[in-house]
Amino acid sequence: MKSDFIFLHMFLHLFVVSVLEAQPELTTAIRDFAIPQFDQEGRPLSMLRGKELRHLPNDEATVLEMDLRTFAVDRPGTTDLRLRSSSSRFFLKKSEAASDQPIHLVGPDYEITGKGWSWKGKDRQVLIHDDVKANFKATLTDFLASGCDSENKDVPLRPLPKEKGQTRIFSDKLELLTTDKDHRFLFVGNVQIVGHNLSVTCDRLEVISSRSPEEEGEAGAFGSIANIFATGRVRIEQRQRSAVAGKATIDVAAGTIALEEAPVVFDDQGKAEGHKIILHRGQRRAEVHSKPGETRAEVTLPPIGDLGVFGKDIEKRKKETPGSDSPIEEPSPRP
Template sequence: MQSFHTAWIVFLVAGFYLLQVDAAETMQPKAPIQNFRIPRFAESGYTQWVLRGERGLYKNAEEVAVEGMELRIYSGDARKLVELSMVSPQAEILIEENRAFSEEPIHITGGNFTLNGVGWNWLGEEKSIRVQSRAQVVFAQGSGASLGPLAMIDGNSAERTKITSDELLLRTLEDGYYFEFMGNVSVVSGEGTLRSRTLIAEVDLASESAGVVQTSLETEGGDSMRYVLARDAVVVRTAERVIRTEQLESFPAENRSELSGLTEVSLPGALITGGRIEMGATQAIVHGQVTGGRAQMLLFRTGGLGLGGDSELSEETIVLADRITMVEDTKEYRFIFQGRVEVLSGALRQVSEKLTVYSRKVAGSATPEGSEEIGQVYQMLAEGAVVIERDGQEAQAESVRYHPLRESAELTGSPEFSDGESTLRGNRIDLAPGRVVVYGSEAEPVVVHLPEIADFGYTGPSRGMGSGDSDSGEVLSVVDAEEVTVESELEPTVVQSHEVIIYHGGDSQRIDFRENVIVTGTNLRVTSDKMEVYLDKEDGLDGGSGSLAGDVKRIIARENVEIVQAGRTATCQTAELLPRGGIVILTGQARVVDAEGTAEGHRITLNRGQRRARVEGSLEVGDGRARVTLPALDTEPKNAGD
């Protein structure tokens, strides 16, 4: 420090006409000097700093008062870099302590940033300055100006970043700057903002280029953020999201940040919470809390995942997992849930090993569902041991793809559907509000067990069948037929087809069968292209028997219908079976064949336990005639003993 003192005395002696000398004491400068410049050199001979002033007053051997101060801080080595330039209206310089301070404003320039504040204290040996109030730092373009995490969160690099705080500590490092903002920290960068109580930032020094030593602050390029740490009540806001966390640590050069403590991320249509978030340039990974809490996401306008209809879709969905990965591109977000995934959505609960949620990021970009709303979830894919529970029903599959906007879901990979204790299996199962569709194949048809139904046929001796035809569409009936009591042992009613549709709602349940429909039951075999079965509504499937609960009210077989019973066969285009009344109604090219003959007409009605058939013609179909054809008479003479 003696070098500064000596330089000051030499300078003052050279300006002797400005001095007043007290002969009784050592010569001391008592009058101010104007427009001075004093350098300080390191032991290596390189410049450490240069002090300029508009007016200086030598108070004593320890203190100098300077007005219009400008202090340039150099690297003090062969690089000869200007690290900082400090300007203040007034300063007190303590020579021996290599320290300066003031209650006045200060303006500091360094690399690609500027700093302003009020009240300051500079420590030359520590190469630091503390701003006491109203600190403000502006980082210009090219300095990592979007402050690392804001760049990754917002996706855009701002031309400048402004940081304000109550207090600030700035320290010059060998290879950069250390900033510590304290109290009411506010960061504004492009459209993004950050708030916290404390923020630490480390900035790299501008480097030399092609061997040219930097000697001026007005250089191209500049510094870049290498580390950012925000602590206590951290809130980050961008155009698309809001993040609240206890601590945010960022490494911009590595394109990564880490948020720790209870953390919350709010996005259009979603809210994510977790204990720790690892954030990269294009994705973020959300972990559960150390205490055992799980990562959680709240999805808006997805109630029931679309399977509960419009009334539930406006509600929220909660998704829990050990880990959530958020990936984004220019058009959409993808949220990937892994590890004990659990979904709670209206009356629906789902568990799986993995779940991927697709959400709209840009309005107007087309999706198969046609959504136009930012943040709208338009697709979800659950994978690995998927189980769905809702209203006493359960579905299982290896993969389930939900389409909330279309109110549907597709189950693949050994899918199963249970309505109680029994199970339907197929190659694919589709779920929709009030509807389940099970798809099979010719090799593996869908099999459904219905409640047992009584025998529709007849047994016992014949009394003969009338014959003839009618041109008027009138009824032709079996003549004097005997009514026979049917006492067949009840057998399970089983239906199989390539496709099964189960409808729920109201007081009844309806099941549609399509393609290669085959029904077997008590003295009954029916084949057709399509079939509808109506049951009284009861809860679930009939316990371990695999039968749908509730009595069968009506069965309607359509297209290429054939009914085979003991003693007779019937064909038609539509057949209606009414188990409670024991009635079978055949329409559309109806034909009944038994050992006594053939009945044909537009409509034929059969009754349980009777050989009687009510045959009706129709003037609007064919020739309008109903016909009964008897077997040919046996005209061979009988032996006397016969």
């Protein structure tokens, strides 16, 4: 893949230089341009479009109304990632771009916006520096909901629901890495996840989404997420039950949430705490593990039937609790 980006740099360089050599000044702009990139077999890899490209010294160029598309090699013609920004500076030798302007990313199952960004083509990396808002098509509770036995690890991936934009992630910064096998999202700083009647806050959140074949017309379905790692002051809130920990790991295939680093699960009836707590999707049980070398963990509540996303007891509980139908509020817009 690195050779592809070297080819892209050579193509961009030759294209820009060949056009500008015929111009009286290097600052003459190329308007309404389109620059494709292909691999050695002639398959499309990317397409860079813009309203204006203006060459600068040191193999740099400014692009107005940038629209950069990258294509999935294993699905020819399918857009894998689209980046749009009002203005950007390209570094042709490095196959990189950067801007302090807003950016809009569109992937197979998500949209992300933010302000201030950089793109490294050789590393297939996008960094967003401020005010990150990610919007996923599927609900977070969809792959945590009951109906999947944790002992059965051959459960087929669920299709995307018809509703869109039901899982939102907010953070200060984002790093996105794309490979032939997966997309990796690292949200950093004041992270908040808002799902259906669910709120999760933490300092860092890593999401690993494995690429999958098209499912029911949707490429790279959100159900292909393999793991979610939340670290730093993790707090999970859903209806009348909450959990806090220093670290939380969601294993989608196993259907579990593992809480570590001083985890506590509590509700109006009591709490459970130990060295490690494992919650099982679709089962009325939680494993409370003591610290190695110790013989017991503290449990002061009945067996956990639900963390709001496990089991069906919450439907009965919410009918008995006034005001339990109130939805979780989204964070107010940032100034």
